Amino acid sequence: MQLAPTAFLRDWAFGPLAFGMLVGLVMFFAAAGLIMGVRAWAGTEPVAFGPVVLGAYWFGLAGWLLGIGVWSKWAKEWLGLPVDRTMKTGWQRYFDFTTDHKVIGVQYLVTFLSMFLLAGVLAMLMRIEHMSGDQVLFSPAQYNYVMSLHGITMVFVAVAAVIGGFGNYAVPILIGAKDMAYPRLNALSFWLAAAVPVLLAATFFAGGFDAGWTAYAPLSTENSDGQVLFNLAFITLGLSSIAGSINFIVTVIKLRAHGMGFDRLPIFVWAVFAMSLLGFFFTQYIAAAMLMTLLDRVFGMAFFDFTEGGDPLLYQHIFWFYSHPAVYIMGVPGLALALEVISHFSRKPLFAYRWVVGGILGITALSAIVWAHHMFTAGLSTAELFFFITTTEVISIPTGLIFLGALGTIWRGRLWLRTPMLFALAVVFNFLIGGLTGIFLADVFTDIHLQDTFFVVAHFHYTIVGAGIFGLFAGIYYWFPKITGRTYSEHLAQLHFWWTFLSFNLTFLPMFWLGLNGMNRRIAVYPEELEFLNLLVSLGGFSLGASFLVFLYNILKSWIRGPVAEADPWRARTLEWQTSSPPPVENFTEAPRVVSGPYDYGSPSTAHAVFGASTNPDGAG
Amino acid sequence: MSTSTYTAHDSHAINSMGLWLFIVSETALFSAFIFARYYLTGTDQPSELNIGLGYAITAVLLSSSLLAYGAERRIAKGDRRGFLWLTLGTIVLGALFLVGVGLEWREAAHAFAPPDLFGVVFFSLTGLHATHMVTGLIALCFVWLVGWRGGFGATDHWGVTGVVRYWHFVDAVWLTVFPTLYLV
Numbered sequence: 001m002q003l004a005p006t007a008f009l010r011d012w013a014f015g016p017l018a019f020g021m022l023v024g025l026v027m028f029f030a031a032a033g034l035i036m037g038v039r040a041w042a043g044t045e046p047v048a049f050g051p052v053v054l055g056a057y058w059f060g061l062a063g064w065l066l067g068i069g070v071w072s073k074w075a076k077e078w079l080g081l082p083v084d085r086t087m088k089t090g091w092q093r094y095f096d097f098t099t100d101h102k103v104i105g106v107q108y109l110v111t112f113l114s115m116f117l118l119a120g121v122l123a124m125l126m127r128i129e130h131m132s133g134d135q136v137l138f139s140p141a142q143y144n145y146v147m148s149l150h151g152i153t154m155v156f157v158a159v160a161a162v163i164g165g166f167g168n169y170a171v172p173i174l175i176g177a178k179d180m181a182y183p184r185l186n187a188l189s190f191w192l193a194a195a196v197p198v199l200l201a202a203t204f205f206a207g208g209f210d211a212g213w214t215a216y217a218p219l220s221t222e223n224s225d226g227q228v229l230f231n232l233a234f235i236t237l238g239l240s241s242i243a244g245s246i247n248f249i250v251t252v253i254k255l256r257a258h259g260m261g262f263d264r265l266p267i268f269v270w271a272v273f274a275m276s277l278l279g280f281f282f283t284q285y286i287a288a289a290m291l292m293t294l295l296d297r298v299f300g301m302a303f304f305d306f307t308e309g310g311d312p313l314l315y316q317h318i319f320w321f322y323s324h325p326a327v328y329i330m331g332v333p334g335l336a337l338a339l340e341v342i343s344h345f346s347r348k349p350l351f352a353y354r355w356v357v358g359g360i361l362g363i364t365a366l367s368a369i370v371w372a373h374h375m376f377t378a379g380l381s382t383a384e385l386f387f388f389i390t391t392t393e394v395i396s397i398p399t400g401l402i403f404l405g406a407l408g409t410i411w412r413g414r415l416w417l418r419t420p421m422l423f424a425l426a427v428v429f430n431f432l433i434g435g436l437t438g439i440f441l442a443d444v445f446t447d448i449h450l451q452d453t454f455f456v457v458a459h460f461h462y463t464i465v466g467a468g469i470f471g472l473f474a475g476i477y478y479w480f481p482k483i484t485g486r487t488y489s490e491h492l493a494q495l496h497f498w499w500t501f502l503s504f505n506l507t508f509l510p511m512f513w514l515g516l517n518g519m520n521r522r523i524a525v526y527p528e529e530l531e532f533l534n535l536l537v538s539l540g541g542f543s544l545g546a547s548f549l550v551f552l553y554n555i556l557k558s559w560i561r562g563p564v565a566e567a568d569p570w571r572a573r574t575l576e577w578q579t580s581s582p583p584p585v586e587n588f589t590e591a592p593r594v595v596s597g598p599y600d601y602g603s604p605s606t607a608h609a610v611f612g613a614s615t616n617p618d619g620a621g
Numbered sequence: 622m623s624t625s626t627y628t629a630h631d632s633h634a635i636n637s638m639g640l641w642l643f644i645v646s647e648t649a650l651f652s653a654f655i656f657a658r659y660y661l662t663g664t665d666q667p668s669e670l671n672i673g674l675g676y677a678i679t680a681v682l683l684s685s686s687l688l689a690y691g692a693e694r695r696i697a698k699g700d701r702r703g704f705l706w707l708t709l710g711t712i713v714l715g716a717l718f719l720v721g722v723g724l725e726w727r728e729a730a731h732a733f734a735p736p737d738l739f740g741v742v743f744f745s746l747t748g749l750h751a752t753h754m755v756t757g758l759i760a761l762c763f764v765w766l767v768g769w770r771g772g773f774g775a776t777d778h779w780g781v782t783g784v785v786r787y788w789h790f791v792d793a794v795w796l797t798v799f800p801t802l803y804l805v
Contacts, residue, residue: 078763078767078780079763079766079767079770080767080770080771080772181635181639182635182639185639242643242646246639246642246643246646247639249638249642250635250638250639250642253638254634254635254638280642280645280646281645281646281649282649283646284646284647284649284650284653285649285650285653287650288649288650288653288654289653292654292657292745295741295745299735300735300736301735301736301741301744301745302735302736302738302741303657303661303741303745305736308736308737308738309661309738310661310736310738310741311660311661314657314660314661317656317660318653318656318657321653
């Protein structure tokens with residue numbers, strides 16, 4: 001059978017997408033029909049959502065990937081057949097199985113920023129519901145769906161936007177490579193991730209899901225069919241993360257330019273590298289947790305079924321064994337991006353570079369042994385409680401090193417308060433609040449009171465949004481001229497910053513008081529005396545949502561017709577600024593050779609890297 | 622020679638590192654299910670468990686790894702005939718192992734079907750392993766097909782090395798899963 005697309009489907013801009021969807025749908029329905037046929041033959045009710053969708057999904061996913069380019073550009077090679085090596089140009093690259101890491105980075109950024117804005121709309125709906133203690137918009141069940149969908153979408157955004165977007169775009173350039181170690185696997189990772197929003201949207205037609213982003217069993221083994229799609233989405237993003245993490249690890253180890261020692265890696269590269277060490281290993285545990293839930297739901301297993309001797313706590317252990325390291329995967333890249341920006345915009349070397357790297361690696365190591373602090377009220381033994389208090393408190397030491405690195409760099413720097421720097425400084429501010437309030441959640445004595453209240457909601461928004469997402473926006477404004485070759489409006493960008501920053505704090509600071517006063521999370525109605533604080537939060541939330549309209553307008557308008565940007569508008573030293581804006585395919589016209597650290601400001605006579613074969617004694621290139 | 626870097630590099634070393642990382646990653650998935658086995662059922666074993674059959678299929682799988690090793694050595698020496706025969710032998714033994722698992726399952730489905738807790742961990746662990754066996758067998762069939770059509774040579778057989786290494790890994794996983802379910 002010849003699966004290769006016709007010339008029309010290959011050459012038309014949306015051909016690969018259309019062909020991928022077509023093959024995916026055909027394979028999905030063929031497999032679904034087959035499964036239903038087998039079920040009818042075996043004498044069971046043929047139409048059953050769980051088994052049919054669970055089985056057919058993998059065929060649909062395989063068809064989608066094969067159709068969009070895995071077959072014509074990759075798999076044919078395994079059979080010794082000629083592969084399609086054509087590469088589209090211009091905007092059409094973004095809708096194809098393109099292997100250029102810069103294209104993939106932008107694909108991730110646009111996809112996950114769109115998901116970010118949509119999940120933000122869901123947050124607005126939740127805040128409308130909370131404007132009064134009584135029911136406003138939703139039934140409790142509908143509220144739970146909106147809350148769960150907001151949660152899991154934002155978690156996916158936090159996991160994939162910075163690493164998938166800027167990790168892909170910037171890491172190969174920052175280390176002086178032409179591309180990632182496995183460019184085709186990289187394209188595969190993105191198109192796998194692209195299936196995730198489709199699955200999340202499809203939950204709407206399958207009764208939704210209402211178990212929160214944590215999907216605790218036995219809620220998640222007994223609720224509506226949408227939960228099956230949630231689990232498949234999590235596993236799919238997990239596969240994408242594992243492939244991406246392995247790609248980053250090998251890229252950083254193997255593809256660094258001459259002279260780019262580990263002691264000269266930009267701090268953002270260190271963060272992506274360290275978080276990939278977490279991602280490639282621990283992501284398997286979320287796959288395991290999701291798989292066990294599916295086995296319980298669909299195949300009559302009883303991992304988490306107490307009535308059969310199973311144990312719901314098993315779910316929580318495996319879930320958090322991934323999901324605690326994952327909160328660092330969400331937060332640390334944004335934090336490191338802020339450090340990157342702070343050094344360039346303070347015109348100073350990153351303070352205590354080696355200690356900051358040690359801090360990142362310390363977090364990486366310790367994050368594996370703190371997971372049960374999410375389970376303090378789940379019924380652990382006293383010995384377990386004290387073990388996990390201790391490890392959790394200890395992790396504040398490496399985190400503190402990173403924080404001190406930021407403060408030390410700012411100290412007596414020549415701060416250049418352009419938009420990227422404003423966002424980076426806001427990361428420092430927000431992360432301080434997020435970090436300090438974390439102490440109360442790390443201790444059993446206070447956590448018992450605060451568990452599952454808005455205090456927790458405020459805390460993780462301050463860390464993951466306040467550091468991770470603010471870091472993402474620092475990165476967007478920092479690298480926008482590089483990515484698009486155009487300049488945005490600094491006025492509108494600063495308006496966006498102040499509007500976002502003030503609204504963010506207006507939204508999430510009162511949540512700490514709400515939590516202290518006993519406002520539970522994940523609930524549609526609440527006592528009347530909490531209405532005033534909730535109103536504040538809602539108004540802050542609407543304002544926060546509106547601020548992104550400024551961002552969208554500025555970015556879209558500037559991308560289309562902004563003034564052309566120079567190669568190095570920030571006069572920064574790192575490698576991405578030493579090539580054109582946007583960089584050519586394979587990033588540099590001549591091989592870079594790194595001769596000093598990335599942040600050695602104050603010694604203006606030295607460059608971070610020199611270019612060209614004449615300065616490259618090894619002669620390789 | 623170099624396609625994705627400005628420094629000289631060895632594409633074999635790059636591919637090899639990626640595969641090792643993938644293998645380490647896969648151990649995490651199996652470890653979660655092995656953890657569940659002890660967490661839920663301790664070291665309990667139902668008396669109906671057919672340990673003899675378990676030993677038999679373990680021997681079959683170990684032999685298949687030996688043949689796979691031989692196949693890789695053969696192609697490295699340029700002996701295509703030997704390579705094809707040994708790969709075919711690996712595939713046959715791998716399939717035989719799966720037949721053995723099928724027999725185990727038929728007995729297990731009568732003796733301790735889920736939601737019996739041992740059945741839960743037994744079927745999910747052996748099922749997860751069997752899924753990896755099936756992907757390994759498909760990959761081996763690809764390797765055989767490519768070799769039969771004249772692909773791979775003494776200096777160019779990363780495809781064989783990679784798939785054989787994965788096969789050894791799946792074998793090693795069984796050497797952990799088997800005692801976890803049958804011997805502890």
